[in-house]
Amino acid sequence: DTEVTQTPKHLVMGMTNKKSLKCEQHMGHRAMYWYKQKAKKPPELMFVYSYEKLSINESVPSRFSPECPNSSLLNLHLHALQPEDSALYLCASSQEAGNTIYFGEGSWLTVV
Amino acid sequence: AQSVTQPDIHITVSEGASLELRCNYSYGATPYLFWYVQSPGQGLQLLLKYFSGDTLVQGIKGFEAEFKRSQSSFNLRKPSVHWSDAAEYFCAVGPNNNAGNMLTFGGGTRLMVKP
Numbered sequence: 081d082t083e084v085t086q087t088p089k090h091l092v093m094g095m096t097n098k099k100s101l102k103c104e105q106h107m108g109h110r111a112m113y114w115y116k117q118k119a120k121k122p123p124e125l126m127f128v129y130s131y132e133k134l135s136i137n138e139s140v141p142s143r144f145s146p147e148c149p150n151s152s153l154l155n156l157h158l159h160a161l162q163p164e165d166s167a168l169y170l171c172a173s174s175q176e177a178g179n180t181i182y183f184g185e186g187s188w189l190t191v192v
Numbered sequence: 193a194q195s196v197t198q199p200d201i202h203i204t205v206s207e208g209a210s211l212e213l214r215c216n217y218s219y220g221a222t223p224y225l226f227w228y229v230q231s232p233g234q235g236l237q238l239l240l241k242y243f244s245g246d247t248l249v250q251g252i253k254g255f256e257a258e259f260k261r262s263q264s265s266f267n268l269r270k271p272s273v274h275w276s277d278a279a280e281y282f283c284a285v286g287p288n289n290n291a292g293n294m295l296t297f298g299g300g301t302r303l304m305v306k307p
Binding site: 084086120121122123125136170172180181182183184185186188 | 224226228233234235236237238241282294295297298299300
């Protein structure tokens with residue numbers, strides 16, 4: 081079973097809103113990731129959590145704020161986003177950082 | 193720095209025909225290699241991976257890939273394509289030192305299947 085669950089599947093938010101994307105995995109994986117994917121492009125790494133600690137932040141603007149409440153959950157808090165932030169946001173996990181990565185179905189974000 | 197090139201942006205094949213998607217990588221040592229597939233509006237699904245050992249690896253949905261060190265390639269093949277294989281395919285490389293994940297993706301190849 082290689083299931084990573086993301087909610088919501090679709091989100092439309094205004095530029096002044098605060099919202100969150102949620103991700104959950106029950107595979108016992110200790111590394112979790114957020115990727116951003118624009119249309120017709122490959123995913124771009126945003127953040128990596130390893131053993132619930134932020135280990136990689138790929139120079140992501142502070143309007144994106146990740147949180148890892150426990151080893152199964154990963155959130156991405158969104159505030160004051162711009163229309164160019166509209167994209168597919170993919171959560172992923174792996175047994176350890178550096179192992180095979182398994183992706184969720186993604187959350188489609190539209191900023192209006 | 194590691195990099196991945198997928199030379200073909202679009203490929204169209206007839207249903208039932210064979211398929212080969214190309215992937216070339218640049219890395220200082222033997223990397224970890226992956227192929228993912230993404231159907232429209234979906235996340236990425238792992239098709240197969242190569243870490244070490246037999247250079248011909250079998251994956252899901254009838255796909256296979258062959259690691260060729262001398263050519264720095266990891267091409268994906270399928271002997272007979274089905275209409276449901278129409279999707280975007282991404283080749284990716286990762287470091288083999290478990291020092292944190294820095295998966296690097298190729299630009300992707302969009303596969304279209306003609307009836």
